[in-house]
Amino acid sequence: MAERAGVSIKTVSNVVNGYPHVSPETRLRVEAAIAELRYRPNLSARNLRQGRSGVIALALPDLAIPYFAELATRVIAAADQRGWTVLIDQTQGDRAKERLVVSGIRAHLIDGLLFSPLALTGGDLAARVDSTPMVLLGERVGRSPYDHVAVDNVAAAEEATAHLVQLGRRRIAAIGAQKAAAGVTARLRLRGFRHALAKAGLTEHAVAHVAAFHRADGATAMAGLLTGSPAGPPDAVFCFNDTLALGALRTLLARGIRVPDDIALIGFDDIEDGRYATPALTTVAPDKSQIADVAVDLLASRLSGTAAQPKELVAGHRLIVRESTLH
Amino acid sequence: MAERAGVSIKTVSNVVNGYPHVSPETRLRVEAAIAELRYRPNLSARNLRQGRSGVIALALPDLAIPYFAELATRVIAAADQRGWTVLIDQTQGDRAKERLVVSGIRAHLIDGLLFSPLALTGGDLAARVDSTPMVLLGERVGRSPYDHVAVDNVAAAEEATAHLVQLGRRRIAAIGAQKAAAGVTARLRLRGFRHALAKAGLTEHAVAHVAAFHRADGATAMAGLLTGSPAGPPDAVFCFNDTLALGALRTLLARGIRVPDDIALIGFDDIEDGRYATPALTTVAPDKSQIADVAVDLLASRLSGTAAQPKELVAGHRLIVRESTLH
DNA sequence: GCGGCTATTTACAACGTTAGATACAACGTT
DNA sequence: AACGTTGTATCTAACGTTGTAAATAGCCGC
Structure with missing residues (x-):
């Protein structure tokens, strides 16, 4: 000493x-x-004495998915501002792993948990007994008693679709619907898509389902839309996220289909890759920094005990028009 | 109790x-x-008692850079196998932050450190006094007494360049050289590039410098090569990483230059985006999983005290030929 | 039925820190 | 000269865990 x-x-x-x-x-x-x-x-000793560690966990499906990587960057930065360290748990969107995270594997090691679930059900959350403060990122899951930050997916999807309508497109398809109860995000975006079409008095040209939101799924789904549809190809496609859209774009360009001339394409997330694609991808940009800041703030209120009712906060989003929908 | x-x-x-x-x-x-x-x-109490935490830190420039995100994914998976948790430090490639990381801000909180430095000098490392075991990822920095995992950058860059030569290209340029002492990676890849050209009896057409390895830098650098060079445009370009290449690709396509017909393009890192670009990007793929596994293994040996001399391990790499260099 | 063995359980101390109480000294006031 | 006040430093205990040593009980063979 x-x-x-x-x-x-x-x-x-x-x-x-x-x-x-x-x-x-x-x-x-x-x-x-x-x-x-x-x-x-010795931080362990300090933590023991003070009952908190200055470490929070960020649980997300996979850092290799650009949206989550970009979100993680911002969360780490926001946590850093408060002197917190961030530890990452990758769940792969696997329900068993997600339950493990929620059940408090890291109890007493972390002061709080930011969690972006994919497969978790409302029941899983209701069954939670661990008392570590938790804030959910992304869609609401069931009627959970937890703080929660997300964009207004229905409204955002509606705007994206309306943008395609405004371009004069009439054969509008979507890529990204999901069968599983899991796909809460997909369900909301699909709803927004349908709202917009209904408002415009259009019927949906086609809706392609995917297993996951990866480029490969987007590529396959687009191939399906091109050949599988009895009504012929669409003239515009709303992809439920940017990686799906980039996969779809790849399929289109490989077949010599012009974007946006033959088919306009819009994504969701505003990941860096989309900005540098050719054509650059039109997208709905959630305010990731705001999501991160708000989530960390919410967690801070929970930690200081000043939070009352669970809050459901809506982060901003905006449509970013780029080449893939320019006429 | x-x-x-x-x-x-x-x-x-x-x-x-x-x-x-x-x-x-x-x-x-x-x-x-x-x-x-x-x-x-209570893990803090256990950590205090046992003198270790089961947590390691991974320090890297930025998770929003796809290469690092992909690497982080694999490191977390490898650490998970050993029951370790990974905490992420983002340095932004900033020397001051890198020194902070190396100086042991997280002392006693982490058992070990995996560090991918960008701006750190050999002197900074030599001045390190913190005793937390550390393994370096990426290029060797000075004659540091630390374990170290990297691909053979010179050889890999040589192969990439040789591939362009084999295509019959003769006006071969590079994008990614860096002025700063910082750019160790850039220096090695430049060396490989020049070796290959020398072996082929060619002179370099041009070498573009960049401030960082981002898409924007690649786009700007490529614009410079197209207009700024007195000898005219190149017919092939080796970009020192994939994001530079994707930026360069964007510039080329925007100007109607055909890839690979007019200019062939090759990158480095094999990030997911490159596989779905159009044309798909030829690249040198470092074995990221191997890098992660080996790094975690090295750290484990350090922790168990069984390691002797600092080791310098070379991870594998291979050339992946895709559309951007097909003739 | 006693000594020595094994299986099970407990007591104690220690890891390094910090909150709170306490000790001490110097100082100005009455 | 006795008093409270203030600033500085120390003392004590406690955070929850686990390694070591020791206590207890049951069992065997003689």
Whole structure:
């Protein structure tokens, strides 16, 4: 211990923690000893004593999915502002792993949990007994008693679809519907898609289902729309996220179909790749920084105990028109 | 405490840790109490007692950069295999932040550190005093006494360039050189590029410098090569990573230049985006899973004290030929 | 039926920190 | 000169866990 400074342990603690009533010379002496002995406070001991760790977990499906990577970047930055460290749990969208995360594997190691579930059901959440504060990212799951941040998916999807209608397209398809109870996001976006078509007095040209929101799924789904539809190909497609759209784009270009001339394409998420695709991808951009900031703020309120009812916050979004829908 | 089971703290500990000499009925009783009271061992206390936390840090520039996101995914998976949790530090490639990471901000919170530096100098590493085991990812930095995993950048860059030569291209340029002492990776790839050209008896057509390895830098650099070069445009370009290449591709397609017909393009990293670009990007694929596995293994040896000399391990790579260089 | 063995359980101490109470000294006031 | 006040430093206990040593009980062979 750094009593090389000829001082009690507590005084060292006081210096380290900036306690005001330490004489300048003592402080200097202690700081010198700290530097000399390369003393580092043991965070485990501090955590034990204080009952909190300064670490939060961010649980998401997979960092290799650009949307989540971009979100994680912002969450880490927001947490950093508060002096928190972020630990990542990848669930692969697997229900068993998601339940594990929610059940509190990391109890007492993390102060709070930011969780972006994919497969979790309302029942899973209701059955949760772990008391670690948790904030959900993304769609609402059941009637869960947890704080929650998401964009208004129905409205956003409606805007995206309306944009296609405004271009004068009439044979409008969607890619990204999901069978499983899992696809809450998909369900909301599909609803928005249908609202917009109904408002415009159009019927949906086709809706392609996918197993996941990956490029490969988008590519396959688009191939299906081109050949499988008895009514012929669509003239515009709303993909429920950007990776689906990039996969679809790939299929179209490979077959010499012009985008947007023959088929207009719009995505969702505004990932970096979409901006540099050719043609650049029109998309709905959720305000990821806002999502991250709000989520971290919510968690902070939970931690300080000042939060009351679970809140459901809506983050902003906006349509970004790029080449894939320019006429 | 779970002495609801009518048993000492230590016995609970013994049950939790699978100590063999616990009678079956006691074990059952304790397990029942644990379930009933939802008891969770306090990891901070355990860490304090045992002197290790089961947490390692992965420090990298930015998760929003696809290569690092893909690498992080694999590191987390590899760490998971060993029961370790991964905490992420984003440095933004900023030297001050990198020094902070290396100096041990997380001392006693993490058992080890996997670090992918960008701006750090050999001097910074030599000045390191923190004793947390560390394994470096990416290029060797100075003559540092640390374990270290990377692909053979010179050889890989040479292969990439040789591939362009084999296509019959003769006006071969590179994008990605860096002025700063920082760009160790860039320097090695540039060296490989020049080796290959020298072997083929060619002179370099042009070498574009970039501030960073982002899409925007690639786009700008390519524009420069097209207009700025007195010798005219190149007929092939080796980009030092895939994001540079995707940026460059965007510039080319926007100007109606055909890839690969007019200009062939090759990247480095094999990120997912490149596979779905049109034309799909030829690239050098480092074995990311191997890098992650080996790095985690190295760290494990350090932690168990069985490691001797610092090791410098070379991960595999291979050329993946796709449309952007097909003739 | 006693000594020595094994199986099971417990007691104690320690990991390094910090909140709170306490000790001490110097000072100005009455 | 006795008093409270203030600033500085120390003392004590506690956070929850686990390694070690020790206690207890049952069992065997003689």
